[in-house]
Amino acid sequence: MSAESTPQSPITIDMKLAEYGLKAGPETLESLKGAVADLQTAAKNICKPRSYLEEPVHALRLWKK
Amino acid sequence: MAEPLPFMTITALSKAIASKALSPVELTQTLLDRVDQYDGVTNAFIEVTAELALKAARKAESEVMNGLSRGPLHGIPVGLKDIIDLAGYRTTAHSHQLIDNWVKEDAVVTAKLKEAGAIILGKLSTHEFAMGGPSFDLPFPPARNPWNREHFSGGSSSGSGAAVAAGFMPAALGTDTGGSIRLPAAFCGIVGLKPTYGLVSRRGVLPLSQSLDHIGPMTWTVEDNALLLDVLAGHDPLDPASADRPYVSASAGIHGGVKGLRVAYLPSLGAEAGASDEVMKGVAHVAETLKSLGAIVEEVTLPPLMDFASCGNMILSSEAFAIHEPNIRQRPEKYGEILRDRLFLAGFVHASDYVHAMKMRGELVATVAKVMRTYDVIICASAATPAPKIKEMPKFGLYTKPPLTFPFNVTGMPSLSMCCGYSASGLPLAVQIAGHAFEEATVYRVAQAYEATTTWRSRRPDLDAGLKALAA
Numbered sequence: 001m002s003a004e005s006t007p008q009s010p011i012t013i014d015m016k017l018a019e020y021g022l023k024a025g026p027e028t029l030e031s032l033k034g035a036v037a038d039l040q041t042a043a044k045n046i047c048k049p050r051s052y053l054e055e056p057v058h059a060l061r062l063w064k065k
Numbered sequence: 066m067a068e069p070l071p072f073m074t075i076t077a078l079s080k081a082i083a084s085k086a087l088s089p090v091e092l093t094q095t096l097l098d099r100v101d102q103y104d105g106v107t108n109a110f111i112e113v114t115a116e117l118a119l120k121a122a123r124k125a126e127s128e129v130m131n132g133l134s135r136g137p138l139h140g141i142p143v144g145l146k147d148i149i150d151l152a153g154y155r156t157t158a159h160s161h162q163l164i165d166n167w168v169k170e171d172a173v174v175t176a177k178l179k180e181a182g183a184i185i186l187g188k189l190s191t192h193e194f195a196m197g198g199p200s201f202d203l204p205f206p207p208a209r210n211p212w213n214r215e216h217f218s219g220g221s222s223s224g225s226g227a228a229v230a231a232g233f234m235p236a237a238l239g240t241d242t243g244g245s246i247r248l249p250a251a252f253c254g255i256v257g258l259k260p261t262y263g264l265v266s267r268r269g270v271l272p273l274s275q276s277l278d279h280i281g282p283m284t285w286t287v288e289d290n291a292l293l294l295d296v297l298a299g300h301d302p303l304d305p306a307s308a309d310r311p312y313v314s315a316s317a318g319i320h321g322g323v324k325g326l327r328v329a330y331l332p333s334l335g336a337e338a339g340a341s342d343e344v345m346k347g348v349a350h351v352a353e354t355l356k357s358l359g360a361i362v363e364e365v366t367l368p369p370l371m372d373f374a375s376c377g378n379m380i381l382s383s384e385a386f387a388i389h390e391p392n393i394r395q396r397p398e399k400y401g402e403i404l405r406d407r408l409f410l411a412g413f414v415h416a417s418d419y420v421h422a423m424k425m426r427g428e429l430v431a432t433v434a435k436v437m438r439t440y441d442v443i444i445c446a447s448a449a450t451p452a453p454k455i456k457e458m459p460k461f462g463l464y465t466k467p468p469l470t471f472p473f474n475v476t477g478m479p480s481l482s483m484c485c486g487y488s489a490s491g492l493p494l495a496v497q498i499a500g501h502a503f504e505e506a507t508v509y510r511v512a513q514a515y516e517a518t519t520t521w522r523s524r525r526p527d528l529d530a531g532l533k534a535l536a537a
Binding site: 011016020032036039047048 | 465
């Protein structure tokens with residue numbers, strides 16, 4: 001698994017930059033690498049096996065009619 | 066009128082206007098003059114709507130003189146974060162992307178303010194699209210902290226926080242997706258409320274993250290904040306997130322005190338974020354004060370801040386990317402560097418991450434709700450430190466140094482930030498008070514009880530010192 005991707009697929013910073021037609025200087029590239037690694041850590045933190053019954057869309061149903 | 070006009074509260078101004086001792090025109094002109102003199106210190110404004118404001122002030126004056134009262138905001142100047150629509154003006158989001166975005170209709174909150182007789186004084190600085198940072202490559206300069214212009218005013222409602230603290234207006238509207246009302250409130254030493262998700266309509270406000278966005282009031286005092294919320298709250302059938310339920314006035318019982326209320330004290334949130342001693346002591350003092358006023362205060366813990374941050378950031382990034390993807394692909398050069406790179410990062414979030422984050426959100430909501438079965442409010446730090454220097458703000462950091470405000474965006478609970486002292490360097494410190502969904506009135510009661518015991522509201526930033534620093 002690349003340090004530049006989340007576990008699901010190897011999307012690299014270079015691939016994304018090319019996809020968007022962007023160019024990044026060495027300093028920006030370095031900080032992006034660090035940020036993508038942080039994102040990857042966060043993704044690992046949230047991606048756990050959960051029951052199908054724990055559906056996501058009603059998390060904010062805070063009120064009742 | 067003991068206080069100079071720019072430092073008077075809405076409560077006091079409203080009485081003076083209703084009794085015809087003060088003209089809304091005189092008030093508006095005084096504030097416009099103050100903005101003209103001092104806004105170079107704060108850069109709080111993107112546009113001063115002087116003509117519109119004076120026209121509205123003359124109308125308010127005429128109505129008052131003819132015995133018509135529109136309530137406590139009648140004749141009161143307010144400002145709008147520049148992602149909130151004001152008919153006939155641009156909503157720029159502080160961005161080159163929307164530099165010519167002239168709008169024809171008021172946002173729902175703008176219309177409600179006008180109907181209540183409030184006077185729109187201007188459009189206020191924001192972080193680009195409420196997601197960038199304090200940037201220097203945008204069409205307008207970033208807002209500066211009026212307590213020390215070398216410091217960050219907080220964001221993304223950066224101009225709203227600065228303008229209220231500077232005495233340019235007694236109230237402003239902000240928006241809050243991860244802390245964007247409460248952080249500028251904390252760093253500028255004012256009161257900011259993120260209401261319950263669904264309480265205030267978001268129609269006519271540029272979205273950042275639909276399931277996390279909130280709009281709320283920013284004021285100098287707690288009571289003023291509640292008065293503003295009473296005007297803003299209410300069901301909007303055209304906002305799909307709007308709650309269709311009766312609204313209970315947030316200001317009516319504000320002086321009810323805290324005797325017997327159960328307060329969950331959460332020092333672990335600040336400790337996790339490495340909060341400074343000054344912040345930790347400030348919040349501890351709030352807990353002690355509430356106890357001395359008769360509240361039952363007990364220490365609690367919640368899931369780790371990083372759980373809220375991981376979950377909230379995945380949702381925010383995904384929803385923001387869905388909005389901005391066409392522009393990031395087609396005209397990325399129109400974004401400032403900070404937002405462009407943050408959006409670029411958001412492109413790395415997988416669809417499955419988003420689904421997991423939404424499921425985790427449900428778990429976090431349930432866990433916090435379980436804790437809240439025993440308590441009326443939670444108190445904790447609003448920010449780990451006083452305002453940092455503006456030039457030291459990192460481009461990335463939401464995942465590694467998340468804001469302490471984020472948990473209550475994830476849960477949708479109401480949360481208020483208010484001043485709880487000052488650092489040795491003279492910058493404000495802040496406490497956060499969160500409550501049950503749709504129980505803003507309890508949050509305000511606690512905040513009001515604490516505010517009434519302090520002298521923090523008697524200090525204001527020294528803008529003349531700011532002018533000298535600017536000239537140096």
